[in-house]
Amino acid sequence: MNISLISDYIFIEDKDLKGDVGIVFGTWNVWKESIDLAEKLFAKGVVPKFIVSGGKNPESGLIEGDLMASELERLGVPRRNIFVENRSTNTLENVLFSKHIIENELGIGNVKVITAVVKNFHARRVSMTLRKQFPEDIKFRIAAYESLHFPFNRGNWHKTRAGKQHVMGELIKIQKSLKKGDVAEI
Structure with a gap:
């Protein structure tokens, strides 16, 4: 296992995060961190509008998209700048339902440019899904964050059980998605 190659492949993040719209990907337990990052992007004038994407959380029974929209609005993003996608149950659905919006x-x-707000270890698969499902002339930016619940990054994921589990899990999910034709290599 080449840790450096895996790290470079999985952990991607752009420095230029300017986008026409952001898609904030829901996650079963740490969506607050993604909303905090989205609010910062809005406050800095980097992303003017957001789609918050996430359906019913299997753990809590709550609707992620609705919760994220409420929190984003509470943090100061005007409701008119927030679109809610609240049916998705996986990354492909996040992208397809957000595309519909x-x-x-x-x-x-x-x-012209979509900024994806996503956990650091989920960045590659999100990028690949966006690339496959959107027209070629649309560009994508990745605003990745390190989760407090999953406290690992490109430099230390291989030193923790959770890091290894999630990063290797992403590699498996990417391979399955490539075989199904749901994603495109970038």
């Missing part, structure tokens, strides 16, 4: 609410031709 972009097509119907913003107009796909009006969006």
